[in-house]
Amino acid sequence: MLRHAITAMAAFAVLFTGCGAGNDPVVAKIKGLTIRTSQIDSLFQGIADKAERTKKVREYITSELDKQAQYNQALKMGFHKLPENKAVLENITMIEAASYYANEVLKKNWGFTEAEVEKRYKAGRELYRQDKPRVDSVATPEQQKALAAFEKDPYKPLDVVRPKVLRNMLMELPAIKAARAERIKALGENPDSQRIYEAEDAMVNDYVGQLDSTVMEQLKEQHKVKVHEYTPQVNDTELRESWEKTKQSYKRKPDMEVQFISVTDRKLAYDVVDRVNKKNEDFLKLQKKYSTDKAALGKTLTVSGTDASVPFIVGDSKQVYPTIMYLPVGKISNPIAIQGGPKEVFYIFKIISRAAEELMSFEEARASAHERCMAEKQLKIPLDYVLAEVDNKKITAEMVFSLLYKISPMTAERYRTAEGRKALVERYYLRFLLFSMKVRELGLQKTPALVKRIADMRKNFLVSDFKSSYLDVTFGVPERKLKKYFEAHPDSFMVDKKLEPYEKVKNRVVTYVMVTDDMIKDQYSYNIEDYSNNDGSPKPLADVARTIRAELLGMQRKYAMDDLMRSYRKAFSAKVYVKEYAFDELLTPGQLFEEAKKLHEARNYVEAKNKYLEIRYKFRDFKSQPDICMALAQIYVEQKNFNKAIQEYRRYLRMFPDDTSKYKAQFMIGFVYSENLNDKEKAIAAYQAVLDNYPTCELAESAKFMIEHLKTGKEFIPLDEDTAAGAKPKS
Structure with a gap:
């Protein structure tokens, strides 16, 4: 599989360079992350098709390295030190520890630690011995293998017998022993084993079902938890003022x-x-x-x-x-x-x-107005108000509300009401806090699985926040450049003659910095056909400026992100040691053009079109721009986007008037009108233009015949569109 392929290719010295092959060679690495062959094998071993596997592995490696690069950059820029982010990261540690305790201790092990369960399992292993596998007089290889495994370890694995181990441990607890004795006594004299087992089973189910809430109550008592309600006072003056402002709603x-x-x-x-x-x-x-x-x-x-x-x-x-x-x-x-x-x-x-x-009178509306005032004051609870105490440590509203950082405003608002806040304190914050404290008490905070989970979740959060609050907003444009533009162009950010705050209009500032008015004018004049009516007449710039800005912004963002990721990879020493999984190189226009042609030939029209358009946008002086026009026109014909195809042919005629093949573009305009759009009048005009402007070209006779056909209905064999007007029609 992949490991064998890597070994074979490494023999030709084209894949690994100083990557420490060993038994588990490094496939790729970046500061803080190493991806090895075993990891790739375990994730993608089910993909048999080599090309598909290579594609998937390449996408995975690029994604993982770029994610780590963004994480490194977020750390470098101090995102983990921002006050709100710092609170979120602390909460992630608390929440993940609490989740680990709930799932790995309470749910999985009924309140016992894994170490306690393993110890009890080893002490009573004889209870869990497997039956010796049957072996024929002449053992088969499979039987020999099974027997060898049994002789090496004749006991059932812990995960297979875990419920039995836990049941035995539970029945040894003093409180459970006493309760069991009472239940058996209630069964009468000499109950049979089946009834005893059923009684024990009922006790187990009751115990496990109530374990979470039982442990929670025990922890509250152990840590002297006190919960305080916030009950603001509303006096008559406040009540009357509120009623005066909203009395139209009291009817x-x-x-x-x-x-x-x-x-x-x-x-x-x-x-x-x-x-x-x-x-x-x-x-x-x-x-x-x-x-x-x-x-x-x-x-x-x-x-x-x-x-x-x-x-x-x-x-x-x-x-x-x-x-x-x-x-x-x-x-x-x-x-x-x-x-x-x-x-x-x-x-x-x-x-x-x-x-x-x-309208109600004030007295009639008093109860409803009081309820509204109380709800408003509940939302404005002071952040230093103590909502709970744990081991005499004060838990303030600010600490509780830190659980709401970076979540949707609608969800946050719901938990700021009196009822929502009560749930936030008791159902979430205190549970997370007490369970995480229990993890520390049991010494589980350094458990590898928990440490990795916390690290992964903290990384995921920082990467997500870095992308949403920086990359997706500024696309790497320096803050100083944005503020300088904002200060230099205040008229662009006025509302009712008042300058909007910078943070409120930051997205618009980024748009204006990345796409200037001059860029819009240039795009309009260079690609006028894209902004034309069906008759070929251009739309006014004012009518399409917003559309052009959006188009350019999309392209600018894509290329800016590509450049940023390349810079981050370089800054943090990203390396891919397997050639076929390497990053996309920064290609020359010629290389891009060759890739686009291969995609075009493979009929992968969407990706081919994107490559062609990238060359047009980024490399306007590229010598093969005329070929790109013709290729794009052909793609649009294949996609049945015939008006766009005609636009491309017209663009070709306008931009490359000295090109020796321009008569082909003129002929194809007529061909698309006649054979695809069924517009005889425009088709005849286009074919006539071939005769008028290029009377000696190789397609003049074909144009003449097409005009005759359209006027008389004379039959003909259509051109092969793949040749883009290269063949002469036959009668």
């Missing part, structure tokens, strides 16, 4: 006058609704015919906004008001089911009138 529920029809059949109820709404039948006539409540016939009833009950209705009629409160006057409701006695009754209400909404 009395208006009284309504209604009529109703009651039926006990659901189908009939919906039929009545349809007859009123769709057939415009009279509501009172239907009421008289179908309504079961004869006392309400023809009557208009008042539904009080204060009481919300409806006269004549048996059952809970208060559910009616919120259902019909916004129903327009004159309209009817859908059936509303109310349990009135033994049968469910369906009511259809018609709104006759609704009183005007009135």
Whole structure:
């Protein structure tokens, strides 16, 4: 597999250079990270196809090295020292330690440490001896192998018998022993072994099911945990001020006058609704015919906004008001089911009138206003307020809220309410803190798996933050350059004649620095065909400037990121020792062009097009730009993007007027119009241009024939598009 391939190629001295081959050669490395052959083998051994495997391995190595490079750069720039990030990193250590304890100690080992479980397993290994494998008189190789393995270690592995080991350990605990004795006693005299086992099994299930909460309560008691509620005070002055600002939201529920029809059949109820709404039948006539409540016939009833009950209705009629409160006057409701006695009754209400909404007085709104004031004050809890104490150490709101750093504002806001904060303190912060303290108490903080997990999570966070707050924002543009532009162009960042804060408009500053107005004008004039109407006339620059800026920004960002990653790799000594997995080199335009042609020939049109466009954008003086125009036009034809193909042919004619093959581009414009877009008029005009401008070219006769064909319908054999107008039509 890969190791054998590497060994063979190394013999030709083309792959490894000072990488310490040994038994596990280094495939790639960068400061802080080494990728070895064994790692690659374990990850990609299931991929049989060599080309596919090479591609996947190359992508993996590039991704891992670039991630480490970004991590190194984040450390170099001090991202781990930023106050918010420092808090997040500390929380990651706490959370991962707590998770390790919950999963590896409580869930996996029922509260025992792995060392305790292993010790108990070794002490009682005879209980877990395997049966000796059967061997024929003439043992097969497989039987010999199985027997040798048994003789070397005749015991079942710990992970196979872990539940039995844990059960035995649990039954040895004094409290469990006592509880077991009580349960067995309750079974009566001389219970059989099956009943005893079932009783033990029930105890185990109860113990394991409650273990997390039991341990949590024990830890709270051990560490003298106290939780403090935050109950802000609201005085009458504050209450009245809040009401004055928001009193438009405190309105009395208006009284309504209604009529109703009651039926006990659901189908009939919906039929009545349809007859009123769709057939415009009279509501009172239907009421008289179908309504079961004869006392309400023809009557208009008042539904009080204060009481919300409806006269004549048996059952809970208060559910009616919120259902019909916004129903327009004159309209009817859908059936509303109310349990009135033994049968469910369906009511259809018609709104006759609704009183005007009135504002509540201060006294009427007092309770609601007080609730709102309290909610607002809860959100503004002082950061130094002590929400809990652990071993007499104060846990402040700021410490608890540090769990909310770098998460979505919506989620953070939810946990800042009184109810959300209670969950944040008790369900999360204290659990993380106490479980992580238990890890230290048990001496598990240096467990290799936990140390690696913490390191990986801290790295992932820093890389993510580095990308989101720096790379994806500035794309490596120095902060001083951004601020200098902001200060030099204040008019670009004014809102209502006021200069916006720099941090608020930073993204826009980056855009203007990376894509200048001159770049937009240059792109417009160089690629005018891309910004033209279907008839070929150019759109005004003002109409397409925003689009051009977005296009250029996308390209600038891509190339800036590529350059940044190359610089980071170099700065941190990234090396790939296997040639076929090496990074993409910074290619010359000629090399890029050759790659694009290979992709084009392989009909990988998307990647070929991207390569061609990269050359056009980055290397405008490249000698093969005319060939790129023709190649792109051919790709667009293959992709059935015919208008773009015509744009490319027109670009060719405009940019390379002295090229000896320009008549081919003119001919192909006519060909695309006639054979793909079915536009005879434009096709004839394009073919005529071939005759007028290039009368002696090799395609003049073909153009003449095509015009004749379009005018008379004469049959012909179409050109092979792959030759881009190289063959003469035949009749």
